[in-house]
Amino acid sequence: MVSLETLTPFEDKPIEHRQFQLISPWSLPASLYICHFEWIFGLEYNGFPFNSKFNIITVSKDIRQYLTNGSLIFIPTADVLERAYDMLIYNNNRPREPNERKRFEEFGSGPWEYTILPGRWNLTTKKIWLLPPLFNRSSDGTHIPFSFEDCGYDTLPRFTSFVHPLIVIMLHNINTPDNHPTPAIQEALVTPLKKVLGKWPQWRHNRFLPMPNTRFKSKYDVGRKIFCLCVHCLKNPPSASAVSSSKLEDTCTDDAEEAEKECSKEEYKELSRIANERIALWRGSLEGVAFIHDDAKHDDILEWYAKECTDAADRVMLRQEEERAKREALATEIKGLPLKKKSRVS
Structure with missing residues (x-):
C-alpha cells in the first residue's frame, strides 16, 4: 500500500x-x-x-x-x-x-x-x-x-x-x-x-465587519477586535470614520477608487444640507428686512443676495465661507442703521 x-x-x-x-x-x-x-x-x-x-x-x-x-x-x-x-x-x-x-x-x-x-x-x-x-x-x-x-x-x-x-x-x-x-x-x-x-472570493474588505448596504447592520461580536487591511479601512480607521463608513456601499469587491467616490458623494450630500440650511436662514433674514423697509426690496445689494439664495447649493457652498463675514456685517448694518445704497459687494 x-x-x-x-x-x-x-x-x-x-x-x-x-x-x-x-x-x-x-x-x-x-x-x-x-x-x-x-x-x-x-x-x-x-x-x-x-x-x-x-x-x-x-x-x-x-x-x-x-x-x-x-x-x-x-x-x-x-x-x-x-x-x-x-x-x-x-x-x-x-x-x-x-x-x-x-x-x-x-x-x-x-x-x-x-x-x-x-x-x-x-x-x-x-x-x-x-x-x-x-x-x-x-x-x-x-x-x-x-x-x-x-x-x-x-x-x-x-x-x-x-x-x-x-x-x-x-x-x-x-x-x-x-x-x-x-x-x-x-x-x-x-x-x-x-x-x-475558480470561485474563491476576491473581496478585500473583511466580511466579518458590518456591510452597510446589507441586512447585516450590527457589529459581529466575536469577543475580540476584528481587523481589516483593505485600502478603505486603512485609510479610514473606525475612530475617524464611524459616521461616514455607515453610509458607504459594501466595498468587498470594489477597489479603492469606488470607495473614495462613494465617500465624496456622501460628503457632498452633507455639505449640501448645511448649505441649504444657511440659505434658508439668510433668506428669512432678508425677507424680514424687506417687510420692514418698503424700499429695501429694491436695494441692489438685497436683490443680489436674494438671487444668490436661489442658486444651486454647490455654487453657494463655494462662496459662503468667503462671503460669511461680509454678510454678517451687512445684516448688522441693515437692521441697525439706514441703508447705504452706495455699499455694494463685489
Whole structure:
C-alpha cells in the first residue's frame, strides 16, 4: 500500500515520520486567505483549526518539502469537492450574515479519502517536474521504485485521513496544481478542484465587519477586535470614520477608487444640507428686512443676495465661507442703521 507515510526519495535510507501542518499560522501566503476561508467555510473569526487533526497529517520526513511546494499533492474525491463548491457559493452570497452561513462542522468529522499525484508537470514532455523518483516502503521494509507516470486513474495511490478536505482545498489555493497530462485524471480530480478554486472570493474588505448596504447592520461580536487591511479601512480607521463608513456601499469587491467616490458623494450630500440650511436662514433674514423697509426690496445689494439664495447649493457652498463675514456685517448694518445704497459687494 502506498501512502504519504511510506513514500521516500531515498532507496536505502530509513523513513522518519514527521507531522506536516498543511496551513501554518506563520505562513505569509496563507495569511492572505485565512479570512476568506473562515467566512466561506463557516468558521468563527480567528477560528481556523491550526493545531487540530484537521490540519495535521503524518508523512515521511523526506517528502514534506514536496508537499509544501505543491510538487506532490493529494486531492479529495469529486463528490467532496462538489459539496465544498456548494458551501462556498452559499456562504459567499453577499447579503449573508455570519450566523446564516453553513458551518464548517456540517462537513463531517472524517475520515476522508484522498488520491496522491504529482502537482507539477512539463506539459510539453508530459513528464513530472520538481519531484524526484520515489520509492515505496513495503511491509517487509524494502524500498520498491514507484512511478506516477505509469499510473492511470484507477491505479493512483489512495489513502484515508482525518485531515479536512476544506483545508486541503486552501492548500491548493496557495499552490494551484498544474493540469494533468492524462485526460481521465484531469477530468476526475484536477478539474473539480479548480472549479472550487475558480470561485474563491476576491473581496478585500473583511466580511466579518458590518456591510452597510446589507441586512447585516450590527457589529459581529466575536469577543475580540476584528481587523481589516483593505485600502478603505486603512485609510479610514473606525475612530475617524464611524459616521461616514455607515453610509458607504459594501466595498468587498470594489477597489479603492469606488470607495473614495462613494465617500465624496456622501460628503457632498452633507455639505449640501448645511448649505441649504444657511440659505434658508439668510433668506428669512432678508425677507424680514424687506417687510420692514418698503424700499429695501429694491436695494441692489438685497436683490443680489436674494438671487444668490436661489442658486444651486454647490455654487453657494463655494462662496459662503468667503462671503460669511461680509454678510454678517451687512445684516448688522441693515437692521441697525439706514441703508447705504452706495455699499455694494463685489
